[in-house]
Amino acid sequence: MGAIKLGREKIMKNLVIVHSDGASRGNPGSAAIAVIIWDENKTAILEEYSKSIGETTNNVAEYKSLIIALEIAGKHTSKEVHIFMDSKLVINQMNSNYKVKKAHLRELHQKANDLAKSFEKVIYTHVPRTNKYQKQVDKIVNLELDKQKCCRQ
DSSP, rough: OOOOOOOOOOHHHHHHHHEEEEEEETTEEOOOEEHHHEEESEEEEEEEEEEEEEEHHHHHHHHHHHHHHHHHHTOOOSEEEEESSHHHHHHHHHHTTTOOHHHHHHHHHHHHHHHHHSSSSSEEEOOOOOSSHHHHHHHHHHHHHHHHHHHOO
């Protein structure tokens, strides 16, 4: 059975699950982000979001997708958020396993940390691109990138 898409739901949740992705074609290149917010059992999509973000690097796109994910998650819960991404760099930096060495990423990292403070708990987990939920958000980000390519020709 597939997920039920509910759109904007007014009932606040105790936990939401987030799959987030950012991508660029070229590094730097045309970039886009996508986010899917799920209920705690991943049986219902609470919200989907995608957007072209112009020319940037893959790591910046990943961070921007995380920032948007945290902003959207805040509309659904103030308690617990589980973030899943295929970016080892972003996940390890958010979990303080890696230092944020690049100045342009430090600002994005700080913004994500500031947003995370609005929740009681945020868990960051790396998943492979082959994860079925990550594949879903990856498909959305690639559709957004395809729209850019189509419209530039």
